[in-house]
Amino acid sequence: METTLTDPGPYETAAGIAQSIAVNVLSEQVADLTDPAFAALGLDSASGTQDAYYKQILTALTAIEGDLAAITAKMNALSAGIDKIEAQLTQISSQITDAELQAALLQYAQNLNVVEQNYQTFAAAIVGMANATTFEQGTNSLFDLFQATNVDAVATAMRNIHDLLVGSGELRGIISYQAVEVTQAYAKVAADPAQTTRVINTDPALAGLWFASFPDASMILDALPGVLSDTFGKVIVPALTAALACQVKGLSFLCAAWGGTINASSLTTVTADTQAIIGAMGTLFAGMPVDDLAAIAMKNYATxxxxxxxxxxxxxxxxxxxxxxxxxxxxxxxxxxxxxxxxxxxxxxxxxxxxxxxxxxxxxxxxxxxxxxxxxxxxxxxxxxxxxxxxxxVSTPTQNGVGMPANFKAFLATLPAAS
Structure with missing residues:
Protein backbone atom coordinates (compact mmCIF):
# COMPACT_ATOMS: atom_id res chain seq x y z
CA MET A 1 0.00 0.00 0.00
CA GLU A 2 1.38 3.35 -1.00
CA THR A 3 1.72 5.96 1.72
CA THR A 4 1.72 9.72 1.23
CA LEU A 5 3.44 12.37 3.29
CA THR A 6 1.13 14.64 5.22
CA ASP A 7 1.67 18.37 5.46
CA PRO A 8 3.70 19.43 8.49
CA GLY A 9 1.73 20.88 11.37
CA PRO A 10 2.03 24.43 12.76
CA TYR A 11 4.85 23.45 15.12
CA GLU A 12 6.95 21.72 12.45
CA THR A 13 6.47 24.61 10.00
CA ALA A 14 7.36 27.32 12.52
CA ALA A 15 10.33 25.44 13.94
CA GLY A 16 11.54 24.58 10.43
CA ILE A 17 11.61 28.24 9.40
CA ALA A 18 13.46 29.15 12.59
CA GLN A 19 15.94 26.36 11.92
CA SER A 20 16.48 27.46 8.31
CA ILE A 21 17.15 31.07 9.30
CA ALA A 22 19.40 30.08 12.18
CA VAL A 23 21.62 27.82 10.10
CA ASN A 24 21.63 29.61 6.72
CA VAL A 25 21.36 33.30 7.64
CA LEU A 26 22.97 33.53 11.05
CA SER A 27 25.84 31.24 10.00
CA GLU A 28 25.55 29.15 13.13
CA GLN A 29 25.33 25.35 13.07
CA VAL A 30 22.67 25.26 15.77
CA ALA A 31 20.94 22.28 17.27
CA ASP A 32 17.85 21.11 15.43
CA LEU A 33 15.07 23.42 16.55
CA THR A 34 12.51 20.87 15.34
CA ASP A 35 13.76 18.34 17.89
CA PRO A 36 10.82 16.54 19.59
CA ALA A 37 12.24 17.59 22.96
CA PHE A 38 11.28 21.19 22.23
CA ALA A 39 7.74 20.23 21.26
CA ALA A 40 7.39 18.39 24.56
CA LEU A 41 8.11 21.45 26.72
CA GLY A 42 4.78 23.30 26.39
CA LEU A 43 2.30 23.48 29.26
CA ASP A 44 -0.80 21.38 28.70
CA SER A 45 -4.13 21.65 30.50
CA ALA A 46 -3.02 19.20 33.22
CA SER A 47 0.03 21.25 34.24
CA GLY A 48 -1.61 23.21 37.01
CA THR A 49 1.39 23.25 39.36
CA GLN A 50 5.17 23.19 39.11
CA ASP A 51 5.21 19.64 40.45
CA ALA A 52 2.63 18.48 37.90
CA TYR A 53 4.59 20.16 35.11
CA TYR A 54 7.85 18.58 36.28
CA LYS A 55 6.26 15.11 36.19
CA GLN A 56 4.69 15.81 32.79
CA ILE A 57 8.02 16.90 31.32
CA LEU A 58 9.91 13.98 32.84
CA THR A 59 7.33 11.54 31.44
CA ALA A 60 7.27 13.17 28.00
CA LEU A 61 11.05 13.40 27.64
CA THR A 62 11.56 9.88 29.02
CA ALA A 63 9.31 8.59 26.26
CA ILE A 64 11.53 10.37 23.72
CA GLU A 65 15.02 9.92 25.19
CA GLY A 66 14.86 7.25 27.87
CA ASP A 67 16.24 7.82 31.36
CA LEU A 68 17.19 11.09 33.05
CA ALA A 69 20.84 10.76 32.04
CA ALA A 70 19.85 10.61 28.38
CA ILE A 71 17.43 13.50 28.85
CA THR A 72 20.04 15.77 30.43
CA ALA A 73 22.54 14.82 27.71
CA LYS A 74 19.96 15.85 25.10
CA MET A 75 19.21 19.14 26.87
CA ASN A 76 22.92 19.83 27.13
CA ALA A 77 23.26 19.43 23.35
CA LEU A 78 20.21 21.61 22.70
CA SER A 79 21.46 24.33 25.07
CA ALA A 80 24.61 24.77 22.95
CA GLY A 81 22.50 25.69 19.94
CA ILE A 82 20.27 27.95 22.00
CA ASP A 83 23.33 29.79 23.31
CA LYS A 84 24.48 30.46 19.75
CA ILE A 85 21.14 31.95 18.84
CA GLU A 86 21.10 33.98 22.05
CA ALA A 87 24.42 35.57 21.10
CA GLN A 88 23.04 36.94 17.82
CA LEU A 89 22.58 40.71 17.68
CA THR A 90 18.96 41.72 17.15
CA GLN A 91 19.00 45.50 17.59
CA ILE A 92 18.65 47.73 14.53
CA SER A 93 20.31 51.13 14.45
CA SER A 94 20.11 53.87 11.84
CA GLN A 95 21.71 57.23 11.15
CA ILE A 96 18.55 58.42 9.41
CA THR A 97 16.99 61.19 11.48
CA ASP A 98 13.47 60.80 10.09
CA ALA A 99 11.15 61.20 13.10
CA GLU A 100 8.79 58.41 12.02
CA LEU A 101 11.66 55.95 11.60
CA GLN A 102 13.20 56.85 14.95
CA ALA A 103 9.80 56.38 16.63
CA ALA A 104 9.45 52.99 14.93
CA LEU A 105 12.94 51.96 16.04
CA LEU A 106 12.13 52.95 19.63
CA GLN A 107 8.98 50.81 19.57
CA TYR A 108 10.94 48.01 17.92
CA ALA A 109 13.51 48.12 20.73
CA GLN A 110 10.77 48.00 23.38
CA ASN A 111 9.11 44.94 21.84
CA LEU A 112 12.45 43.34 21.12
CA ASN A 113 13.30 43.63 24.81
CA VAL A 114 10.28 41.45 25.66
CA VAL A 115 11.46 38.76 23.26
CA GLU A 116 15.10 38.99 24.39
CA GLN A 117 14.35 38.77 28.11
CA ASN A 118 12.08 35.77 27.71
CA TYR A 119 14.50 34.01 25.39
CA GLN A 120 17.35 34.52 27.87
CA THR A 121 15.23 33.02 30.65
CA PHE A 122 14.30 30.14 28.36
CA ALA A 123 17.98 29.52 27.55
CA ALA A 124 18.87 29.54 31.25
CA ALA A 125 16.09 27.05 32.02
CA ILE A 126 17.35 24.67 29.34
CA VAL A 127 20.84 24.91 30.85
CA GLY A 128 19.31 24.00 34.21
CA MET A 129 17.60 20.97 32.66
CA ALA A 130 20.94 19.83 31.22
CA ASN A 131 22.10 18.72 34.70
CA ALA A 132 20.39 16.00 36.69
CA THR A 133 20.78 17.90 39.98
CA THR A 134 19.12 21.04 38.61
CA PHE A 135 16.68 19.38 36.18
CA GLU A 136 13.64 19.98 38.36
CA GLN A 137 14.72 23.58 39.03
CA GLY A 138 14.99 24.13 35.27
CA THR A 139 11.50 22.75 34.68
CA ASN A 140 10.17 25.02 37.42
CA SER A 141 11.65 28.00 35.59
CA LEU A 142 9.91 26.87 32.41
CA PHE A 143 6.63 26.48 34.29
CA ASP A 144 6.79 30.10 35.41
CA LEU A 145 7.99 31.27 32.00
CA PHE A 146 5.32 29.50 29.98
CA GLN A 147 2.33 30.91 31.84
CA ALA A 148 -0.29 32.20 29.42
CA THR A 149 0.10 35.88 30.31
CA ASN A 150 3.85 35.83 29.75
CA VAL A 151 3.73 33.83 26.52
CA ASP A 152 0.97 36.06 25.19
CA ALA A 153 3.23 39.05 25.84
CA VAL A 154 5.91 37.48 23.63
CA ALA A 155 3.34 36.71 20.92
CA THR A 156 2.08 40.30 21.05
CA ALA A 157 5.64 41.63 20.85
CA MET A 158 6.26 39.48 17.79
CA ARG A 159 3.10 40.82 16.15
CA ASN A 160 4.19 44.39 16.92
CA ILE A 161 7.66 43.71 15.54
CA HIS A 162 6.09 42.42 12.32
CA ASP A 163 4.01 45.59 11.98
CA LEU A 164 7.04 47.79 12.64
CA LEU A 165 9.25 45.96 10.16
CA VAL A 166 6.73 45.57 7.34
CA GLY A 167 4.51 48.57 8.03
CA SER A 168 0.96 48.86 9.22
CA GLY A 169 -1.77 51.20 8.04
CA GLU A 170 -0.20 54.49 7.06
CA LEU A 171 3.03 53.78 8.92
CA ARG A 172 6.02 52.91 6.79
CA GLY A 173 7.95 49.77 7.71
CA ILE A 174 11.52 49.77 8.96
CA ILE A 175 12.52 47.46 6.10
CA SER A 176 11.40 49.96 3.46
CA TYR A 177 13.50 52.65 5.15
CA GLN A 178 16.60 50.72 4.16
CA ALA A 179 16.22 52.32 0.70
CA VAL A 180 16.71 55.68 2.40
CA GLU A 181 20.03 54.38 3.74
CA VAL A 182 21.18 54.10 0.11
CA THR A 183 19.91 57.59 -0.75
CA GLN A 184 21.71 59.08 2.23
CA ALA A 185 24.98 57.27 1.51
CA TYR A 186 24.81 58.22 -2.17
CA ALA A 187 24.20 61.88 -1.36
CA LYS A 188 27.28 61.88 0.85
CA VAL A 189 29.44 60.58 -2.00
CA ALA A 190 27.87 62.86 -4.62
CA ALA A 191 28.48 65.94 -2.45
CA ASP A 192 32.14 65.09 -1.78
CA PRO A 193 34.52 66.87 -4.19
CA ALA A 194 37.25 64.40 -3.30
CA GLN A 195 35.16 61.65 -4.89
CA THR A 196 33.71 63.58 -7.83
CA THR A 197 36.66 65.59 -9.12
CA ARG A 198 38.38 64.35 -12.26
CA VAL A 199 42.13 64.90 -11.83
CA ILE A 200 44.11 64.78 -15.08
CA ASN A 201 47.29 66.64 -14.14
CA THR A 202 48.55 67.36 -10.62
CA ASP A 203 51.10 70.02 -11.61
CA PRO A 204 50.54 72.91 -9.13
CA ALA A 205 51.19 75.39 -11.92
CA LEU A 206 48.03 74.17 -13.64
CA ALA A 207 45.79 74.43 -10.58
CA GLY A 208 42.40 75.89 -11.44
CA LEU A 209 42.59 75.04 -15.13
CA TRP A 210 39.84 72.73 -16.29
CA PHE A 211 42.11 70.64 -18.48
CA ALA A 212 44.05 69.72 -15.31
CA SER A 213 41.05 68.93 -13.09
CA PHE A 214 37.35 69.60 -13.04
CA PRO A 215 34.25 68.54 -11.06
CA ASP A 216 32.90 65.65 -13.11
CA ALA A 217 29.23 64.78 -12.69
CA SER A 218 29.75 61.57 -14.63
CA MET A 219 31.68 60.33 -11.59
CA ILE A 220 28.47 60.69 -9.55
CA LEU A 221 26.78 58.33 -11.96
CA ASP A 222 29.73 55.94 -11.93
CA ALA A 223 29.78 55.84 -8.12
CA LEU A 224 26.31 54.32 -7.77
CA PRO A 225 27.24 50.60 -8.04
CA GLY A 226 29.90 50.99 -5.35
CA VAL A 227 27.50 52.87 -3.07
CA LEU A 228 24.87 50.16 -3.49
CA SER A 229 27.32 47.37 -2.70
CA ASP A 230 28.87 49.21 0.23
CA THR A 231 25.57 50.26 1.81
CA PHE A 232 23.93 46.88 1.44
CA GLY A 233 27.01 45.10 2.75
CA LYS A 234 27.72 47.36 5.72
CA VAL A 235 24.30 48.69 6.72
CA ILE A 236 21.31 46.98 5.16
CA VAL A 237 22.20 43.29 5.30
CA PRO A 238 23.31 43.58 8.97
CA ALA A 239 20.03 45.34 9.82
CA LEU A 240 17.94 42.69 8.08
CA THR A 241 20.01 39.92 9.67
CA ALA A 242 19.33 41.44 13.09
CA ALA A 243 15.60 41.44 12.35
CA LEU A 244 15.76 37.77 11.36
CA ALA A 245 17.71 36.90 14.50
CA CYS A 246 14.83 38.36 16.49
CA GLN A 247 12.39 36.19 14.52
CA VAL A 248 14.43 33.08 15.32
CA LYS A 249 14.39 33.86 19.03
CA GLY A 250 10.68 34.62 19.11
CA LEU A 251 9.74 31.61 16.99
CA SER A 252 11.94 29.27 19.01
CA PHE A 253 10.47 30.49 22.29
CA LEU A 254 6.88 30.22 21.11
CA CYS A 255 7.51 26.79 19.57
CA ALA A 256 8.76 25.56 22.94
CA ALA A 257 5.89 27.24 24.80
CA TRP A 258 3.09 26.12 22.49
CA GLY A 259 4.47 22.92 20.98
CA GLY A 260 2.47 19.84 21.87
CA THR A 261 -0.33 21.93 23.42
CA ILE A 262 -3.77 23.10 22.34
CA ASN A 263 -2.14 26.45 21.49
CA ALA A 264 0.12 24.98 18.79
CA SER A 265 -2.20 26.31 16.08
CA SER A 266 -1.37 29.86 17.22
CA LEU A 267 2.09 29.33 15.71
CA THR A 268 0.47 29.70 12.27
CA THR A 269 0.06 33.45 12.77
CA VAL A 270 3.63 33.94 13.97
CA THR A 271 4.92 31.88 11.05
CA ALA A 272 2.91 33.93 8.56
CA ASP A 273 4.30 37.14 10.05
CA THR A 274 7.86 35.86 9.70
CA GLN A 275 7.17 34.91 6.10
CA ALA A 276 5.77 38.39 5.45
CA ILE A 277 8.96 39.91 6.87
CA ILE A 278 11.04 37.69 4.60
CA GLY A 279 8.82 38.69 1.67
CA ALA A 280 9.35 42.40 2.38
CA MET A 281 13.10 41.83 2.40
CA GLY A 282 12.86 40.02 -0.94
CA THR A 283 11.12 42.96 -2.65
CA LEU A 284 13.28 45.68 -1.09
CA PHE A 285 15.58 46.21 -4.06
CA ALA A 286 12.81 45.86 -6.65
CA GLY A 287 11.12 48.89 -5.10
CA MET A 288 14.27 50.97 -5.23
CA PRO A 289 14.13 53.45 -8.19
CA VAL A 290 17.79 53.19 -9.14
CA ASP A 291 17.59 55.45 -12.23
CA ASP A 292 15.67 58.13 -10.34
CA LEU A 293 18.13 57.88 -7.47
CA ALA A 294 21.04 58.71 -9.78
CA ALA A 295 19.10 61.46 -11.57
CA ILE A 296 18.26 63.19 -8.28
CA ALA A 297 21.85 62.92 -7.07
CA MET A 298 23.17 64.49 -10.28
CA LYS A 299 20.59 67.25 -10.24
CA ASN A 300 21.32 68.06 -6.59
CA TYR A 301 25.10 67.75 -6.56
CA ALA A 302 26.49 68.10 -10.10
CA THR A 303 28.58 71.29 -10.41
CA VAL A 394 24.02 59.59 -20.75
CA SER A 395 22.87 56.04 -20.07
CA THR A 396 20.65 55.21 -17.14
CA PRO A 397 22.22 53.01 -14.47
CA THR A 398 19.92 50.13 -15.40
CA GLN A 399 20.95 50.48 -19.07
CA ASN A 400 24.52 50.09 -17.85
CA GLY A 401 23.63 46.90 -16.01
CA VAL A 402 23.44 48.31 -12.50
CA GLY A 403 21.24 45.97 -10.51
CA MET A 404 20.94 44.20 -7.21
CA PRO A 405 24.33 44.08 -5.44
CA ALA A 406 25.89 40.64 -5.28
CA ASN A 407 26.08 40.73 -1.47
CA PHE A 408 22.34 41.35 -1.18
CA LYS A 409 21.57 38.71 -3.78
CA ALA A 410 23.63 36.24 -1.76
CA PHE A 411 21.78 37.22 1.42
CA LEU A 412 18.37 36.69 -0.19
CA ALA A 413 19.50 33.28 -1.40
CA THR A 414 19.88 32.15 2.23
CA LEU A 415 16.29 33.00 3.18
CA PRO A 416 13.56 30.38 3.39
CA ALA A 417 10.60 30.76 1.06
CA ALA A 418 8.42 33.74 1.91
CA SER A 419 5.24 31.68 1.62
Missing amino acids: PVPLSAQSAQWALQGDTVGSPFDNDWVFWNVGPPPDLPNSGPRAGLVATPWAYGIRPSFSVENEGGNMVENPDGSFTNCQYAAYPVPFSY
Missing part, protein backbone atom coordinates in the same frame (compact mmCIF):
# COMPACT_ATOMS: atom_id res chain seq x y z
CA PRO A 304 27.18 73.82 -12.88
CA VAL A 305 29.24 76.33 -14.82
CA PRO A 306 30.37 78.99 -12.31
CA LEU A 307 28.31 82.17 -12.01
CA SER A 308 31.37 84.22 -12.95
CA ALA A 309 31.63 82.26 -16.17
CA GLN A 310 27.92 82.54 -16.84
CA SER A 311 28.22 86.31 -16.97
CA ALA A 312 31.50 86.38 -18.94
CA GLN A 313 32.33 86.50 -22.63
CA TRP A 314 33.02 83.16 -24.30
CA ALA A 315 34.86 82.20 -27.44
CA LEU A 316 32.36 79.98 -29.17
CA GLN A 317 32.86 78.75 -32.73
CA GLY A 318 34.94 81.79 -33.60
CA ASP A 319 32.44 84.32 -32.24
CA THR A 320 32.45 86.37 -29.07
CA VAL A 321 29.22 85.76 -27.25
CA GLY A 322 27.72 86.11 -23.83
CA SER A 323 27.65 82.82 -21.97
CA PRO A 324 25.31 80.32 -23.61
CA PHE A 325 25.29 78.34 -20.35
CA ASP A 326 23.21 78.42 -17.18
CA ASN A 327 22.81 76.18 -14.12
CA ASP A 328 21.36 73.38 -16.23
CA TRP A 329 24.80 72.92 -17.78
CA VAL A 330 27.07 70.90 -15.52
CA PHE A 331 30.66 69.74 -15.77
CA TRP A 332 31.06 66.37 -17.44
CA ASN A 333 33.80 64.28 -18.96
CA VAL A 334 32.96 64.56 -22.66
CA GLY A 335 35.91 62.38 -23.65
CA PRO A 336 38.62 63.01 -26.25
CA PRO A 337 37.86 64.80 -29.51
CA PRO A 338 37.48 62.63 -32.63
CA ASP A 339 40.88 63.67 -33.97
CA LEU A 340 42.63 62.69 -30.70
CA PRO A 341 40.88 59.47 -29.69
CA ASN A 342 43.56 58.45 -27.18
CA SER A 343 43.96 61.77 -25.43
CA GLY A 344 41.85 60.77 -22.41
CA PRO A 345 39.23 62.65 -20.38
CA ARG A 346 38.30 66.20 -21.30
CA ALA A 347 36.42 68.85 -19.37
CA GLY A 348 33.04 69.63 -20.80
CA LEU A 349 29.59 70.93 -20.04
CA VAL A 350 26.50 68.82 -20.60
CA ALA A 351 22.91 70.02 -20.45
CA THR A 352 20.66 68.31 -17.88
CA PRO A 353 22.34 64.89 -17.80
CA TRP A 354 19.72 63.80 -15.24
CA ALA A 355 17.25 63.65 -18.13
CA TYR A 356 19.40 60.88 -19.66
CA GLY A 357 19.71 60.06 -23.35
CA ILE A 358 21.35 62.30 -25.96
CA ARG A 359 22.46 65.53 -24.30
CA PRO A 360 23.87 68.73 -25.91
CA SER A 361 27.49 69.12 -24.88
CA PHE A 362 30.66 71.18 -25.32
CA SER A 363 34.25 70.74 -24.35
CA VAL A 364 35.40 73.81 -22.42
CA GLU A 365 38.57 75.67 -21.44
CA ASN A 366 39.29 78.43 -18.96
CA GLU A 367 42.95 79.19 -19.67
CA GLY A 368 42.31 82.50 -21.46
CA GLY A 369 44.21 83.68 -24.50
CA ASN A 370 41.28 83.07 -26.85
CA MET A 371 41.46 86.14 -29.12
CA VAL A 372 38.24 86.63 -31.05
CA GLU A 373 37.91 89.28 -33.76
CA ASN A 374 34.87 91.49 -33.49
CA PRO A 375 32.92 92.85 -36.49
CA ASP A 376 34.59 96.26 -36.09
CA GLY A 377 38.02 94.66 -36.36
CA SER A 378 38.83 94.84 -32.67
CA PHE A 379 39.72 91.81 -30.64
CA THR A 380 38.30 90.43 -27.40
CA ASN A 381 40.37 88.22 -25.14
CA CYS A 382 37.99 85.57 -23.79
CA GLN A 383 38.92 83.70 -20.65
CA TYR A 384 36.48 80.92 -21.53
CA ALA A 385 36.11 78.89 -24.68
CA ALA A 386 33.61 76.22 -25.69
CA TYR A 387 33.82 73.75 -28.56
CA PRO A 388 30.75 71.75 -29.58
CA VAL A 389 31.04 67.98 -29.51
CA PRO A 390 28.64 65.77 -31.47
CA PHE A 391 26.71 64.86 -28.31
CA SER A 392 27.06 63.04 -25.02
CA TYR A 393 24.86 60.03 -24.43
